[in-house]
Amino acid sequence: MISGRPFLQIPGPTLVPERVVRAISQSLIDHRGPKFAALLQEVLEGLKAVFQTSEGRIVLFPGSGTGAWETCLVNTLSPGDRVLGCINGHFSTLFCETASAHGIQVEKLELPYGHGILSAQVEEHLRADKDHKLKAVLVVHNETSTGVTSNIAAIRQAIDGAGHPALFLVDVVSSLASIDFRMDERRVDVALTGPQKGLMLPPGMAILAVSDKALKASKSARCPRSFWDWGPVLERNARGEFPYTPATALLFGLKESLAMLAEEGLPNVFRRHARLAEACRRAVQGMGLKILAKNRDEYSNTVTAVCMPDGFDSDAFIAHAQKSLDMSLGIGLGKTKGRVFRIGHLGSLNEMELLGGLAGVEMTLKSFGVPVPLGAGLSAAESYLLESAATGYGRP
Amino acid sequence: MISGRPFLQIPGPTLVPERVVRAISQSLIDHRGPKFAALLQEVLEGLKAVFQTSEGRIVLFPGSGTGAWETCLVNTLSPGDRVLGCINGHFSTLFCETASAHGIQVEKLELPYGHGILSAQVEEHLRADKDHKLKAVLVVHNETSTGVTSNIAAIRQAIDGAGHPALFLVDVVSSLASIDFRMDERRVDVALTGPQKGLMLPPGMAILAVSDKALKASKSARCPRSFWDWGPVLERNARGEFPYTPATALLFGLKESLAMLAEEGLPNVFRRHARLAEACRRAVQGMGLKILAKNRDEYSNTVTAVCMPDGFDSDAFIAHAQKSLDMSLGIGLGKTKGRVFRIGHLGSLNEMELLGGLAGVEMTLKSFGVPVPLGAGLSAAESYLLESAATGYGRP
């Protein structure tokens, strides 16, 4: 047993804010009664604001981000359809594998870990598809495994530039409510996420926003579907219900976390994430370590993947940090297994928590044998936080 | 706003006991760390005891009972397969519709609402299937829509009597941890449930127990599957992990509710449900109302469906009860819409709560215009509770 509060520095699930924990602990209500209908309505409206969409319809399932992939695919595509799968990390790989499992043919546009999707490549690929055989483009906005954010605006321009009618299906699992994502402005057709990242909830839901075009596509999509069929959800939602037993407790929490986001203001939420992320990166560099992401303008504001120095295994380091300080860091996934550790800096987080977490990283690296100069990382982070603070010290 | 504690007399979700609420509110932990692995191990073992299985493997998903239907079917069957669907209410109908949605052909063995599955009919049907084209028998142990419990032992005997190798797939959503269900003894191949009934949790999971035979069947089953594929779950569980982000908070709660069930003792849990259910039925009959279930030995111990007297609409009555006393009752589903209301008596419940709920039913029926003799139902319930109590008054 370790005294005090835990530091969960993984890129989600994040620590759930007290207000949300309390909301979740309310007595359950009848999911077919009038109070539930009011709750649902409020949550759907709040989510639309977070997805920055007025046109999109929100679809909720008890499930996970993984389930959201499946929902997105089986509702819009048919077995045998071809899609363009943009792959630059572990989660984009899995998104495409989900498609394959349902008989969808994935043309892969693959980039090395650490790079963002190249919009020029997307455009070139789509231009080559003269017959418009490609039904959709699959992209992960923020690759949680590598700490790289791809440029959704540029990819939208690429699709438009190619004059291609493909659906634009975007995983925003680790970006929504943390990094600026604009569903309507980018004309994204399906944006999908889970609750345990920027939405600051415990895991247990699949959350999607669906465009009219995607809805239309679902009329003819022939992937077998039952649980994940969004048709009955939208139909029953109109009556304040669900076709399944909803995760009512999470909806209580979601109402509260949406209220918190609204109180802070989305632009402030994005700025806070950007500032904390930059402080984290300065600290990592101050410690003499390298960041996996290759391009500054693709650095993720929710997670930083740090390259473990040669000769050290990141899995062993993470176990050491866990054992020493009860601190949880994210492991290297897929091709980076054993080679990177990841620091999550998203959701409900402030400067002092981040600095406490970075101090933990410094100390455990040192005691693991990595020659980091104590305090160098922290002072770099502190300097940045001070210079980037609003007037006086103030807050961003 | 209505003062005091709510009465949620629907047949699930039930009110979550305080202990479980508190467990759920713990700080999230890394779902890839050592604490999580220990939690998972404990929960899997505890669930096996509740399913009364030593052979079965537990499979967990963030989802719902509806998702558990899909998991059960897509892992064991292939498009084009034939199954025997035993239908005696709304949920057994939906279970079979889920099969159809995935291309499985359902031979329906249908009985009127209020009846349990007739094992003789099952046996007859299976005997007629000389070529063993039927791959599975689908049964709902406790039809939540009608308050009827079918005899799983007899159906097992029917399958054996016919010498039929079909898989035995049983929905135990509203029976597990409330009504005696024995996976191993009845050689059930897949038993599936959700957390929000006898397991006393908020909704948000699909929970299954899977036999060796079902596991074997999954090797050749060809329904497309990705999220609901139990293969990766079992594989990753062996390493203390999941292939998706698990609903950690619910697992905290599940550990606690399993501890509560173990403390009370499963036989005592079953006896408590049986006793409260009989008290509820006596009350209903004391009020001069009829129970939908036709046969005494099929009365459900978790939910009682009550026939609304002629001339009264049950949906309007339920809305009246909600408005008058903030009491939630279950609506009539499917063919009984507007004609029955359902009283849930499962999960964490005691005598006084039940009697308070029944008093609410008496009063709101009366004020709705139904000529019930005030106190007649309650005194019948009280009499039974007194006579059935252990020595002195004591507790069952």
Add this chain to the structure above:
Amino acid sequence: MISGRPFLQIPGPTLVPERVVRAISQSLIDHRGPKFAALLQEVLEGLKAVFQTSEGRIVLFPGSGTGAWETCLVNTLSPGDRVLGCINGHFSTLFCETASAHGIQVEKLELPYGHGILSAQVEEHLRADKDHKLKAVLVVHNETSTGVTSNIAAIRQAIDGAGHPALFLVDVVSSLASIDFRMDERRVDVALTGPQKGLMLPPGMAILAVSDKALKASKSARCPRSFWDWGPVLERNARGEFPYTPATALLFGLKESLAMLAEEGLPNVFRRHARLAEACRRAVQGMGLKILAKNRDEYSNTVTAVCMPDGFDSDAFIAHAQKSLDMSLGIGLGKTKGRVFRIGHLGSLNEMELLGGLAGVEMTLKSFGVPVPLGAGLSAAESYLLESAATGYGRP
């Protein structure tokens, strides 16, 4: 272990509403910081409304109702002072004993248990005190031990009728926020209470409202005092602080319970208590038992003391009820020990909870050997609740 929710039918502490429990569980804040000052201000204003005072000053201590007695006395009186102590039960006796312990001489105006204070006697006594040697009149508004509410308006008239300048010191422990109490209109000088009754909090505070006259009296009062001295409290409160470490968590809860009272509206709160209390009394009489309170217009709306039939010991009955159903009833205190049991019906409570509790009383009386006709009490309560309900059924 008994399943389900507990029934705590004692006259306080009462079950704390979920909203308040959640408020109490917030992270502590610095009791010398700006957030605390804002919290304090809000709580003080809210309490003034509940005491129905605009002139009075609120004084808070970590403590209990017993501590509020001491605060009231040591701040307004000096050793050797004479007071008129109105005694009609256990708690009024203790209030006067607290005075004696501090060297105050108590002239006792004693009435048998079950009676309210007779204002005529008070007037007669005060008239006889021609030299105005009596410095204060001590009254308990609602005698929690007997379930009797004295008429504060009449006692005020008696004091005025006698033209006597004595301070009017009133214990409103089990009446405030449940039974109409009007500090300003009755010109009460000190009204004192605890948080665990009508204010719906866990115990742990002494809460007082103090008139200008009482404040003035405190300038010359010479009882030694340090902790309970309200002078420093009022002085530091003006700066948003306390001279001791305040029970911050309870203040979080108090803010919430005051919000709940404001939402329901004090007149509705009083009506709800009156209605539930009358239903309880009808039930008790329906069971063939006698109420200790002698006069209908003095029946308490927060607690009913029930006479145990001859030949039965109430302590043994209460232990039986506790053992049988985990139901807590109030014991007979002082002169009624072993002869009465008390049913609390105050705070956050609704019809179904009350009826569940009364059902528990019926059943455990029966199983204890008291020949109560099952259902008779409950049907009487139900009838009254139905006839007294607002239009349709509705709510009071």
Add this chain to the structure above:
Amino acid sequence: MISGRPFLQIPGPTLVPERVVRAISQSLIDHRGPKFAALLQEVLEGLKAVFQTSEGRIVLFPGSGTGAWETCLVNTLSPGDRVLGCINGHFSTLFCETASAHGIQVEKLELPYGHGILSAQVEEHLRADKDHKLKAVLVVHNETSTGVTSNIAAIRQAIDGAGHPALFLVDVVSSLASIDFRMDERRVDVALTGPQKGLMLPPGMAILAVSDKALKASKSARCPRSFWDWGPVLERNARGEFPYTPATALLFGLKESLAMLAEEGLPNVFRRHARLAEACRRAVQGMGLKILAKNRDEYSNTVTAVCMPDGFDSDAFIAHAQKSLDMSLGIGLGKTKGRVFRIGHLGSLNEMELLGGLAGVEMTLKSFGVPVPLGAGLSAAESYLLESAATGYGRP
């Protein structure tokens, strides 16, 4: 609104650990029932272990540490009695003022802020009291206002050396369960505290341990007392009750915090506090600031009072830190008002929390204009934590 978790770096109340928060949120139970008696028994035994006493009796009141002073004094002394009051800070001053308020004559042995009590002075003073007019010696073990811990063993030796029979009354408010305090070994007669420091609870109680000698003294002590009279408490506790309504919710929490202390082990608890305190001091010195406490062996392991550099007002700095980072620091009290700020490091706390808090101090000092070298304090703390960690990194 500031995102993330708050940093409450005041020397109590401290942040309540989750486990304790959850325990406090349990449904209230009857304070006169059998469950309560069992809870009380467990809590009293647990507290004896924490006070390191087998002889002492525990006395609990709803109240505060301030109330514990009064309890201690009015139960053991009489108006007119003389006592030796050891004063070296704000709280020892107030302890003595409480005595004066009750008519007790205090001979003051005063030392400048920053110094511990000199046992030689105590011995000299007591030797001079040939007639043993001094009835008690009043000492504060850990002066929360200055961050100085006095040597209780040495003061005991001083009393013994003088052959003086005075009672030894010790305030352990900010030392119990954090700094080694041994009631029996030091033959302390009354040790008193509150729950909101090392016991990790919200404030709201007065907690005392009382020796046989103190109990005997209470028989003849003549200070008027009623609420704070420990006689009825001890008498009723023997029957599992209290003479007032106890703060049941806090007792739930206390049971849990005592369990946590027992799990960690008192010696480990002391070592953890010592290590975190030393890290804090190294950080403060690394920032170029001075510690108020003069002697290394009197440095407090629960709170560090830091001298504000000349030209800076500590109240203004604390307000700046609060506004900038929502961090709460302790203000300078009494003679140090405006000249020191205090960092609390007690209760449920770990390395990363401490370092996060120290980072907050560094940053806000800097932005307040104090020329601190960023990172210097933190690296000093980190170095010490690393070198003082158990094998590998491990934990102390």
